[in-house]
Amino acid sequence: MTAIVSIKGLRKAYASGMEALKGVDLDIEEGEILALLGPNGAGKTTLISTICGITMPTSGSITVGGHDTLKGYRGARQLIGLVPQEISLEPFETVWSSVSFSRGLFGKRRDDAKIEAILRQLSLWDKRDAKTMELSGGMKRRVLIAKALSHEPRVLFLDEPTAGVDVELRKDMWETVAQLKADGVTIILTTHYIEEAEAIADRVGVISGGRLLLVEEKAALMQRMGRKTLSIELTEPLEEIPDSLGLYDLEFGPDKTSLLYTYDRNAERTGIARLIGDLTEAGIVLSDIATSQSSLEEIFVGLVKEDGA
Numbered sequence: 001m002t003a004i005v006s007i008k009g010l011r012k013a014y015a016s017g018m019e020a021l022k023g024v025d026l027d028i029e030e031g032e033i034l035a036l037l038g039p040n041g042a043g044k045t046t047l048i049s050t051i052c053g054i055t056m057p058t059s060g061s062i063t064v065g066g067h068d069t070l071k072g073y074r075g076a077r078q079l080i081g082l083v084p085q086e087i088s089l090e091p092f093e094t095v096w097s098s099v100s101f102s103r104g105l106f107g108k109r110r111d112d113a114k115i116e117a118i119l120r121q122l123s124l125w126d127k128r129d130a131k132t133m134e135l136s137g138g139m140k141r142r143v144l145i146a147k148a149l150s151h152e153p154r155v156l157f158l159d160e161p162t163a164g165v166d167v168e169l170r171k172d173m174w175e176t177v178a179q180l181k182a183d184g185v186t187i188i189l190t191t192h193y194i195e196e197a198e199a200i201a202d203r204v205g206v207i208s209g210g211r212l213l214l215v216e217e218k219a220a221l222m223q224r225m226g227r228k229t230l231s232i233e234l235t236e237p238l239e240e241i242p243d244s245l246g247l248y249d250l251e252f253g254p255d256k257t258s259l260l261y262t263y264d265r266n267a268e269r270t271g272i273a274r275l276i277g278d279l280t281e282a283g284i285v286l287s288d289i290a291t292s293q294s295s296l297e298e299i300f301v302g303l304v305k306e307d308g309a
């Protein structure tokens with residue numbers, strides 16, 4: 001795979017002195033869906049705006065399809081579609097004219113067949129003559145996507161596409177994103193919803209305090225989610241873990257009255273049955289057992305907390 005967007009050492013300090021990006025390096029592969037997760041104020045919008053050339057970087061470099069976003073701004077911008085967080089549409093314009101107008105802004109020749117294809121793909125064809133103010137919130141968001149696609153970009157940025165949207169519409173949006181990927185569009189979306197990243201992303205990036213803390217294949221993260229912890233409550237506190245239990249890599253819980261055993265949920269053998277037998281053999285009496293699972297949310301919260309510490 002080749003990188004369609006390449007970001008090196010990107011820093012952004014606003015005039016207020018606020019350092020919104022503190023050295024971001026990231027390659028975005030052609031054809032992937034990358035979800036950027038992060039708490040409020042992490043720098044997600046700043047990162048997107050800087051790639052799109054709306055915000056000037058303080059230092060570092062970005063290329064899109066080989067075009068430097070500063071020196072080759074026009075070439076880079078042509079390849080990018082941006083769906084902003086806020087819904088901003090001309091209320092009295094029709095869907096058709098809003099979308100065709102956007103294409104014109106990029107200096108592209110009028111192409112009614114292309115606009116029709118985009119409107120059909122986004123289920124807006126029946127609404128082509130409706131004024132944008134007459135549309136529901138979900139349709140307005142789809143018009144924003146249609147506008148962003150009107151000049152046939154290769155990379156689409158979606159800044160919180162489902163913020164404040166109900167579950168049904170969120171799923172519609174995920175389907176739309178999957179279709180766009182099938183058409184070969186590279187998609188970068190920011191989101192607060194971890195389940196959104198889980199549902200549609202190929203890779204997940206976590207941003208906090210202007211730093212990219214992690215970029216990982218979703219499948220690898222899911223593997224981590226496969227880790228489960230068995231918590232074994234003991235009738236009496238234990239001084240130390242007997243050598244005979246060394247192979248289990250046990251840890252003490254709080255107060256040494258419980259033992260924690262972490263295992264891979266997806267493994268053929270979890271080792272739980274054998275562990276319980278060996279505990280009994282070592283004369284350790286159990287009063288209770290419980291399991292818990294680390295979720296992507298926990299991984300995310302843990303990472304962000306660690307960063308803030």
Ligand SMILES: Nc1ncnc2c1ncn2[C@@H]1O[C@H](COP(=O)(O)OP(=O)(O)OP(=O)(O)O)[C@@H](O)[C@H]1O
Nearest residue numbers: 014016018020038039040041042043044045046047
């Ligand atoms: N134009 C600006 N001038 C000064 N500071 C700004 C400006 N835009 C953003 N910031 C600050 O930069 C930091 C990063 O903001 P940004 O909007 O990029 O975060 P975000 O991750 O998109 O947040 P959210 O999830 O709330 O949209 C914040 O502390 C914000 O207050």
